[in-house]
Amino acid sequence: MTGLFRIAFKLLVNDRSKFTALLVGITFAVFLMVMMMSMFSGILSRSCAPVYNIGAKVWVMDPAVNNTVSSIPMPDYVLSSARSIKGVSYAVPLYYGGAQVKLRNGSYQSVTVIGLDDTTLFGRPELIEGRIEDIFAENGFLVVKDAEYSKLGSPPIGSELEINDNRASVVGIAKVASSGLFGVPTLYTTFSRAITYIPTTRFTTSFVLIEPRSTGDIPGIQREIARLGYEALTRQQFVDKITAFYTYKTGMGTNILLMTSISFLVGLSISGQTFYTFILENLEKFGAMKAIGAKGRELVTMILFQAFFTSLTGYGLGVGAASSFMLLMRMRMPDYAAQLTFSILGFALLMVTIIAGVSSYIGVRKVLQIQPFDIFRG
Amino acid sequence: MGDCVIRASKLAKWFGEGDARTIAVRDADFEVRYGEMLYIVGPSGSGKTTLLSMISGILKPNGGQVTIEGRDIWAMTDDELADLRLKKIGFVFQDYHLFPRLTTLENVAIPLILKKMEWNEAMRNALQYLEIVGLKERAELQPVKLSGGEQQRVAIARAIAGQPDILIFDEPTASLDGDTGRKIVEFIKTRILNDKRCVIIVTHDSRIYEYADTIMKMEDGRITGLETNHLHEK
Numbered sequence: 001m002t003g004l005f006r007i008a009f010k011l012l013v014n015d016r017s018k019f020t021a022l023l024v025g026i027t028f029a030v031f032l033m034v035m036m037m038s039m040f041s042g043i044l045s046r047s048c049a050p051v052y053n054i055g056a057k058v059w060v061m062d063p064a065v066n067n068t069v070s071s072i073p074m075p076d077y078v079l080s081s082a083r084s085i086k087g088v089s090y091a092v093p094l095y096y097g098g099a100q101v102k103l104r105n106g107s108y109q110s111v112t113v114i115g116l117d118d119t120t121l122f123g124r125p126e127l128i129e130g131r132i133e134d135i136f137a138e139n140g141f142l143v144v145k146d147a148e149y150s151k152l153g154s155p156p157i158g159s160e161l162e163i164n165d166n167r168a169s170v171v172g173i174a175k176v177a178s179s180g181l182f183g184v185p186t187l188y189t190t191f192s193r194a195i196t197y198i199p200t201t202r203f204t205t206s207f208v209l210i211e212p213r214s215t216g217d218i219p220g221i222q223r224e225i226a227r228l229g230y231e232a233l234t235r236q237q238f239v240d241k242i243t244a245f246y247t248y249k250t251g252m253g254t255n256i257l258l259m260t261s262i263s264f265l266v267g268l269s270i271s272g273q274t275f276y277t278f279i280l281e282n283l284e285k286f287g288a289m290k291a292i293g294a295k296g297r298e299l300v301t302m303i304l305f306q307a308f309f310t311s312l313t314g315y316g317l318g319v320g321a322a323s324s325f326m327l328l329m330r331m332r333m334p335d336y337a338a339q340l341t342f343s344i345l346g347f348a349l350l351m352v353t354i355i356a357g358v359s360s361y362i363g364v365r366k367v368l369q370i371q372p373f374d375i376f377r378g
Numbered sequence: 379m380g381d382c383v384i385r386a387s388k389l390a391k392w393f394g395e396g397d398a399r400t401i402a403v404r405d406a407d408f409e410v411r412y413g414e415m416l417y418i419v420g421p422s423g424s425g426k427t428t429l430l431s432m433i434s435g436i437l438k439p440n441g442g443q444v445t446i447e448g449r450d451i452w453a454m455t456d457d458e459l460a461d462l463r464l465k466k467i468g469f470v471f472q473d474y475h476l477f478p479r480l481t482t483l484e485n486v487a488i489p490l491i492l493k494k495m496e497w498n499e500a501m502r503n504a505l506q507y508l509e510i511v512g513l514k515e516r517a518e519l520q521p522v523k524l525s526g527g528e529q530q531r532v533a534i535a536r537a538i539a540g541q542p543d544i545l546i547f548d549e550p551t552a553s554l555d556g557d558t559g560r561k562i563v564e565f566i567k568t569r570i571l572n573d574k575r576c577v578i579i580v581t582h583d584s585r586i587y588e589y590a591d592t593i594m595k596m597e598d599g600r601i602t603g604l605e606t607n608h609l610h611e612k
């Protein structure tokens with residue numbers, strides 16, 4: 001059989017122009033699909049970053065909240081009621097809001113300020129410099145060292161920033177698992193300092209974070225919170241809600257789906273069409289091979305080999321091109337969001353397999369139909 | 379001449395149904411022996427190609443029987459028939475049907491590769507057959523770079539590479555000039571035909587009649603005459 005594969009390979013590759021067209025079609029389709037989905041996946045995971053960074057198991061919020069940025073402040077009784085629910089180990093408030101920082105050179109920079117519960121500091125980030133206790137020191141703020149850090153002028157410990165005419169001193173440098181979507185730096189401080197530094201509405205609690213005694217207690221907690229007119233979501237549920245918001249409510253999901261389908265269809269039609277002409281061009285020769293004594297299944301194997309060889313090569317090139325592109329972009333733009341995941345690779349592979357399947361199906365049908373007698377008659 | 383290789387009895391083939399039915403071959407009875415060079419001649423549309431296809435396992439007859447070395451070929455499965463063609467029959471098609479994207483050597487090796495011969499061995503073997511047809515130097519060229527007569531010889535090399543007992547040619551000289559045609563047939567007669575083989579040639583070309591052992595005439599689907607060429611009686 002190896003000899004036949006070799007013949008099939010030569011038939012394919014020696015037809016330079018068609019082979020190139022096939023590869024370009026598939027590579028192009030894979031590149032587009034992978035880029036599109038990686039961008040989408042990157043944006044989604046960025047938008048969920050705060051949920052993971054803070055790490056609480058249960059989040060309490062107004063039912064209208066769709067993501068961490070657009071939190072709706074809740075009255076204090078939500079916190080105290082949450083504390084008295086059976087199965088709650090502890091519950092703490094979280095402030096999550098935006099502010100303007102005035103930099104040394106007089107310019108302003110938007111930042112996200114996260115205010116952690118004063119007694120527990122629940123949800124605190126890992127520090128790479130400084131001590132966490134210093135967050136209680138006068139004007140103490142932690143700065144997250146991520147891609148956005150430089151936008152604040154990369155302030156070292158001991159440097160000062162200005163928030164709403166209040167002095168903020170950097171007491172620690174933190175790192176977080178993933179950075180957010182909006183490309184603004186993040187500052188951490190205590191809850192009480194956050195609400196005094198930043199003008200707030202009557203209510204100040206953005207989220208209530210709950211640590212349940214056990215996972216089994218979560219449904220009960222959710223029922224009780226619902227009774228208050230609020231919503232308690234597990235980390236995964238909150239992530240799903242944010243994802244659903246970006247996917248469905250913003251139209252991004254349908255757009256990406258549309259673009260991905262179009263790339264798929266373009267790839268399918270280019271390579272399907274080219275492969276079809278390739279088969280048509282060699283059809284009489286395949287017929288002659290049949291007359292000589294090739295069995296139908298041997299010809300089918302040759303065609304499948306050709307289709308899958310081209311598709312997988314195109315897949316490799318497409319994924320290679322997409323990942324080098326992303327790498328390049330990330331070197332130039334620290335905030336570049338696209339991320340290539342295994343499920344994207346798997347999905348693109350599935351799509352490519354479908355392209356190969358459809359293309360070879362057409363070819364196989366033609367080749368099985370051809371009658372050696374028609375070849376013989378000329 | 380030797381034993382009988384192919385025996386056809388009461389072969390019939392028609393195409394279409396009802397008013398549109400054309401009978402391409404009717405009641406064909408004949409046999410071919412080892413060492414024989416048989417010509418099938420007759421006007422266009424008389425059923426020559428149809429007959430040839432039925433005795434070589436390419437076209438299923440509507441009636442009658444074909445046996446090759448005593449085995450009823452139309453009682454075989456498709457796979458058995460494909461194997462029979464691969465091992466016993468060599469075809470040279472009128473327009474050669476060489477793969478344009480393969481070298482002449484690779485084209486010649488196709489029956490060997492179908493017989494599952496290992497690649498390098500198949501190439502070595504194929505080269506010998508190219509040498510027999512005098513085209514060893516052209517081994518690495520693509521068929522389109524060769525002249526019509528040379529392509530014909532490549533097709534012959536491919537047909538004999540599988541060492542078949544039966545060689546089938548449909549109009550081998552139709553697209554060649556008279557001289558080249560004669561040379562090819564002379565070559566077949568002297569170099570390819572031996573007493574373990576038979577050659578069947580369909581032709582219109584009266585210039586090559588002198589090489590035939592037997593000439594079978596067809597008209598309107600019927601065999602109308604069978605002549606032994608007495609020039610060749612040895």
Ligand SMILES: Nc1ncnc2c1ncn2[C@@H]1O[C@H](COP(=O)(O)OP(=O)(O)OP(=O)(O)O)[C@@H](O)[C@H]1O
Pocket residue numbers: 377393394400401402420421422423424425426427428429
């Ligand atoms: N697939 C087919 N469908 C319908 N009619 C066919 C088919 N094949 C052959 N015929 C008819 O059968 C008859 C014999 O055809 P065949 O090709 O055997 O003739 P031939 O003697 O080889 O002619 P030529 O010298 O032109 O090659 C013709 O009338 C032809 O039209």
Ligand SMILES: [Mg+2]
Pocket residue numbers: 377426427428548
């Ligand atoms: Mg004919």
